[in-house]
Amino acid sequence: MNDSERDNSTAGREGTAASAAPCLLETRGLTKRFGALVASRAIDLQVRAGEIHAILGENGAGKSTLMKMLYGVYVPDEGELRMDGELAVLHPPAKARARGIGMVFQDFRLVPAMTVLDNIALSSSEGGWRMRRKALHRRILDVSAKYGLSVDPEAEVWQLDLGQRQRLEIVKVLLAHGTRIIIFDEPTSVLVPQEVVAFLEMLRRLRADGYGILLITHKIDEVMACADRATVLRSGAVTYAATREEGGLERESLIRAMMGDKELRAVVKARRGPGTEGVAAVIEAGAEASDVANGGEAPGRTRADHGSAALSPIGKTMLAVKGGLIRGNHGEVVLRELELELPRGAITGVAGISGNGQRELAETLFGLRELAGGTLTVGGRRLRGGVRAFMDAGVSFVSEDPLKESVIPGFSILEHMVLDGLAPQPKGTGIDWKAARTELDASEAAAALALASAERRADTLSGGNVQRMVLTRALLRRPDILIISYPSRGLDIGTTRTIQQQLVALAEQGTAVLLFSEDLGELFKLSDRLVVLAGQRLLGPYAPEDTDVRQIGERMLKGESA
Numbered sequence: 201m202n203d204s205e206r207d208n209s210t211a212g213r214e215g216t217a218a219s220a221a222p223c224l225l226e227t228r229g230l231t232k233r234f235g236a237l238v239a240s241r242a243i244d245l246q247v248r249a250g251e252i253h254a255i256l257g258e259n260g261a262g263k264s265t266l267m268k269m270l271y272g273v274y275v276p277d278e279g280e281l282r283m284d285g286e287l288a289v290l291h292p293p294a295k296a297r298a299r300g301i302g303m304v305f306q307d308f309r310l311v312p313a314m315t316v317l318d319n320i321a322l323s324s325s326e327g328g329w330r331m332r333r334k335a336l337h338r339r340i341l342d343v344s345a346k347y348g349l350s351v352d353p354e355a356e357v358w359q360l361d362l363g364q365r366q367r368l369e370i371v372k373v374l375l376a377h378g379t380r381i382i383i384f385d386e387p388t389s390v391l392v393p394q395e396v397v398a399f400l401e402m403l404r405r406l407r408a409d410g411y412g413i414l415l416i417t418h419k420i421d422e423v424m425a426c427a428d429r430a431t432v433l434r435s436g437a438v439t440y441a442a443t444r445e446e447g448g449l450e451r452e453s454l455i456r457a458m459m460g461d462k463e464l465r466a467v468v469k470a471r472r473g474p475g476t477e478g479v480a481a482v483i484e485a486g487a488e489a490s491d492v493a494n495g496g497e498a499p500g501r502t503r504a505d506h507g508s509a510a511l512s513p514i515g516k517t518m519l520a521v522k523g524g525l526i527r528g529n530h531g532e533v534v535l536r537e538l539e540l541e542l543p544r545g546a547i548t549g550v551a552g553i554s555g556n557g558q559r560e561l562a563e564t565l566f567g568l569r570e571l572a573g574g575t576l577t578v579g580g581r582r583l584r585g586g587v588r589a590f591m592d593a594g595v596s597f598v599s600e601d602p603l604k605e606s607v608i609p610g611f612s613i614l615e616h617m618v619l620d621g622l623a624p625q626p627k628g629t630g631i632d633w634k635a636a637r638t639e640l641d642a643s644e645a646a647a648a649l650a651l652a653s654a655e656r657r658a659d660t661l662s663g664g665n666v667q668r669m670v671l672t673r674a675l676l677r678r679p680d681i682l683i684i685s686y687p688s689r690g691l692d693i694g695t696t697r698t699i700q701q702q703l704v705a706l707a708e709q710g711t712a713v714l715l716f717s718e719d720l721g722e723l724f725k726l727s728d729r730l731v732v733l734a735g736q737r738l739l740g741p742y743a744p745e746d747t748d749v750r751q752i753g754e755r756m757l758k759g760e761s762a
């Protein structure tokens with residue numbers, strides 16, 4: 201069976217022909233402008249009952265803008281919205297919700313200090329919920345069981361990992377009155393591979409029950425695995441629209457529509473696996489969740505030049521933790537007996553199910569969190585805490601949520617770069633902005649990552665473009681040590697490939713990289729050594745050559761007993 205035959209047979213589609221299903225929501229000529237920028241351009245789109253409709257496009261293509269019009273956040277400048285054939289006004293979101301449209305955002309809208317049940321009750325528009333606690337408890341359990349969501353109504357939200365929080369959001373949308381259409385904004389970007397498989401299964405169940413699903417994603421594998429219909433956006437306009445039924449869902453057509461011909465050649469070449477063109481040729485595009493789901497083999501590594509004895513030291517130790525104890529925000533032990541060394545010129549990949557200490561470890565290694573026991577040395581010197589000391593010692597950090605943690609409202613890209621990254625000469629009592637601008641324009645990292653224009657306000661950038669800004673900034677500093685969390689989260693295929701190349705290049709120039717990723721395929725491709733976070737321990741390091749995706753997955757689930 202070739203790739204496309206398998207893709208077409210694994211969609212798990214049952215029941216009536218998709219095009220015969222009733223059209224729940226339709227847009228005609230939908231347009232949205234931000235000043236001179238046309239973020240959505242005359243979009244025609246249909247959402248049908250019992251259908252999964254994938255929305256694809258590069259960063260900044262206009263996916264979120266379109267979805268925000270459907271969910272009533274933005275009022276379209278032109279065009280029509282129709283529900284069940286009738287003209288409809290969906291702004292503000294309360295109106296869209298009342299018409300049966302629900303949205304599962306990337307940044308969950310939850311109150312951490314409250315329980316799952318209270319969060320759901322809070323979002324319910326019906327009054328008197330205290331009286332109905334018991335009934336709501338029952339309904340949460342019922343809907344969770346029906347769609348395989350496993351949500352505990354009495355758990356407190358701050359204790360939940362990202363996957364659990366997402367399941368709570370989905371239950372919330374399902375329990376809202378009259379939901380018929382559910383919009384998912386890059387839902388799998390917060391999930392580990394095992395969770396992705398369960399998520400796709402849940403989508404199929406929703407489809408079987410007649411929901412109309414809109415799925416924003418960058419991952420072609422997911423589209424091939426479950427979508428019935430796909431719409432590709434480029435620069436705000438539809439460049440491709442097709443259904444599986446008509447045989448229109450093909451990987452290459454979708455990638456071409458997203459990226460154009462030139463980029464397609466590079467991606468296709470990369471997908472053919474390890475070849476003669478070095479790093480660029482072997483980094484595949486997108487997450488390969490199916491590798492894990494099928495217990496597939498470890499993908500080929502890019503850093504073959506280090507030979508098979510990968511754990512022989514590649515360079516001297518740049519950062520070391522000995523006997524480390526890390527505590528969480530509430531004093532609880534997150535990691536104990538932590539032994540970690542980051543060698544010069546190596547990428548150390550960190551695997552683990554979200555919520556196993558990734559955030560706390562990353563923060564500790566950047567001085568945002570103090571080690572509760574043990575020692576931490578950078579360049580042989582003991583450091584205790586304080587970001588400034590860590591930065592001065594050559595450590596750079598890309599956090600897991602740049603949108604929330606790194607964007608200063610009202611500041612331009614250039615201002616963000618000057619705060620950290622660029623080191624412009626002072627001019628009089630101020631900063632030489634012109635010189636800073638010239639330096640940024642000339643930087644290889646900014647060019648490689650196609651950074652948006654320096655004057656753009658960072659708070660108006662798309663999620664992927666914020667990620668590009670933060671990554672460019674980290675690369676500009678040419679740090680001795682880079683702690684980087686989920687670099688490809690929310691990035692389109694082309695940019696993911698570029699950032700992966702940049703990380704390998706940085707390591708080759710001597711940087712010690714600690715890479716957190718939820719994509720095991722990415723970790724195997726980029727890492728010289730792998731560690732696993734599970735059960736309050738850091739396990740490893742392991743040589744990628746001596747282990748495989750399945751073994752690492754087992755350690756993620758079972759910890760030391762695996």
Ligand SMILES: Nc1ncnc2c1ncn2[C@@H]1O[C@H](COP(=O)(O)OP(=O)(O)OP(=O)(O)O)[C@@H](O)[C@H]1O
Pocket residue numbers: 234237239257258259260261262263264265266660661662663664665690
């Ligand atoms: N509030 C806003 N003000 C000004 N420009 C905006 C605003 N929101 C989005 N844009 C711009 O509109 C374009 C489309 O952005 P949008 O967020 O819809 O893209 P996207 O396809 O969702 O991208 P990503 O994959 O990176 O999330 C981008 O150029 C973005 O910078």
